[in-house]
Amino acid sequence: MTYNSLFSVLTDESLVEETLAHATSIATRHDAHLDVLCLGVDRSQSGYYYSGASAIVLQETIARAQQEAAAIEAKARAVLKNSALRWGIESGVSQLADLGRHVAARARFADLVILPQPYGKGRGAELEPVTESALFEGHTPVLILPSEGETSPAPNRIMIGWNESNEALSAVRAALPLLKQADAVHVVVIDPPTHGPNRSDPGGLLSHFLSRHGVKVEIDVLSKTLPRISDVLQRHVRDMDADMVVMGAYGHSRFREAIFGGATRYMLEQATVPVFMAH
Incomplete structure (x- = not known):
């Protein structure tokens, strides 16, 4: 692919x-x-x-x-x-x-x-x-x-914003050519649910899927220590010196995102590295 x-x-x-x-x-x-x-x-x-x-x-x-x-x-x-x-x-x-x-x-x-x-x-x-x-x-x-910052045609460090959604999985599948070429891919999970099928291994199934495609993957589990999910993601982009973010687009309706804001809109507003999105 x-x-x-x-x-x-x-x-x-x-x-x-x-x-x-x-x-x-x-x-x-x-x-x-x-x-x-x-x-x-x-x-x-x-x-x-x-x-x-x-x-x-x-x-x-x-x-x-x-x-x-x-x-x-x-x-x-x-x-x-x-x-x-x-x-x-x-x-x-x-x-x-x-x-x-x-x-x-x-x-x-x-x-x-x-x-x-x-x-x-x-x-x-x-x-x-x-x-x-x-x-x-x-x-x-x-x-x-992004309006500022450099864009690499072959990003070496990629961050995936993972929330188990269909949108996020679609983005990961579409980004596979880039993920396979990267030196490091971090699957970022923020406040995983305490109840659910993946509570003991958040991001585990995705990491298995990616590793079978030859992706060098790590899982980062973070707490929501800032008011917005996008703030936590942006801070982690800086902490890991990421070259690109992969995420699903618009988990809520576009109307709700436009009126009240949301992770997609805030990530695009604050982006300092390229954002790869799919829905």
């Missing part, structure tokens, strides 16, 4: 160089084909305009999105033109409400989607639906690149 087809979505000209730098290094490592979708996003509310507005307003927003798409595509081609990679670029325009359909239609035919961090200063509102569309509608694992 390997990653032969990589996919990335660019919606912000300022993020083109850093996103493609990481994407091309990963594609080179796996000898993969890289497909890039350059989207200009019409962020106006579809069907709703202030009194007196006309088709001229709609045309203006579409024209602006077309200009953005052209600028993003030109910059992406400039980055990739001298690359030895096999790559392809497609550009287009989408309204914000319809963004997911375009992303999912292409993401579902990729092995891995590589995207910039959706939260943080200067990050557009479209980055979150792009990420969610790839995960939920595209049913494809996503690698989120």
